Amino acid sequence: MPTLYFAVGACSLAPHIALEWIGKPYEAVRVQYGSKEILAVNPAGAVPTLREDDGWLLTQAGAILDYLACKHPEARLSGSDGLRAKAEAHRWSAFLTSDVHAAFWPVFMPARYTTDPGEGARRAVVEAGHRLVAKQFGILDRHLDGREHILDGGRSIIDAYSFPMIRWAMKLLPGGLEPYPNVQALHDRLAADPSVQKVLAREAGG
Ligand SMILES: N[C@@H](CCC(=O)N[C@@H](CS)C(=O)NCC(=O)O)C(=O)O
Numbered sequence: 001m002p003t004l005y006f007a008v009g010a011c012s013l014a015p016h017i018a019l020e021w022i023g024k025p026y027e028a029v030r031v032q033y034g035s036k037e038i039l040a041v042n043p044a045g046a047v048p049t050l051r052e053d054d055g056w057l058l059t060q061a062g063a064i065l066d067y068l069a070c071k072h073p074e075a076r077l078s079g080s081d082g083l084r085a086k087a088e089a090h091r092w093s094a095f096l097t098s099d100v101h102a103a104f105w106p107v108f109m110p111a112r113y114t115t116d117p118g119e120g121a122r123r124a125v126v127e128a129g130h131r132l133v134a135k136q137f138g139i140l141d142r143h144l145d146g147r148e149h150i151l152d153g154g155r156s157i158i159d160a161y162s163f164p165m166i167r168w169a170m171k172l173l174p175g176g177l178e179p180y181p182n183v184q185a186l187h188d189r190l191a192a193d194p195s196v197q198k199v200l201a202r203e204a205g206g
Helices: 013-022 061-071 083-108 120-145 157-172 183-190 196-206
Strands: 003-006 027-030 049-051 057-059
Touching: 003 013, 013 061, 013 157, 013 196, 049 061, 057 061, 061 083, 061 157, 083 120, 083 157, 120 157, 120 183, 157 183, 183 196
Parallel strands: 003 027
Antiparallel strands: 003 049, 049 057
16 A cells, blocks of 8 residues: 655655545555654655555655556546647646746745845745746646636546646735636536545645
């Protein structure tokens, strides 16, 4: 049975949802960032980390999601088949990892992005992060115009991957999701999914 190490509110919510959609037994272990427990399985001290029964460890949300979807093709979480459809799945996974997730770092941890300890510098970094997140959400919103899911072929690991980041944007962007109605609609569809609700309840319950 695979074990997912997760932290509340983190990007680990994505593989947590994917595991629930797959519907096979798994264990979810809640950790604190940088704790001994997570450092024992991931030297970066970060979530998500997936551990298989034989001790094999996998880090990086995009890799974990792809691994889970490929391991369970019957769950149909990879999007459509075909060369271009696979390329699109990689494209959106990379977009979420490198463009969207990374855009949140200055918002979450402004001190890492300036050597100036002053409040003005901190605010400027957060504001720059907001602008970067807004740019990426604009791209996602335009892509979602007229679509129910990010990939062709129905719900996928890429929808799951977007969900924690959409929740961050709702909470952290000054205008929330108001400028992104298509992203809001994807959020609402995912939030209404019973598996997603189950995972959110479990994560909130500790
Ligand atoms: N590139 C990694 C980033 C993982 C990551 O940084 N996760 C955050 C939570 S969303 C974390 O654990 N942060 C703890 C830290 O940076 O100390 C991935 O995509 O899995």
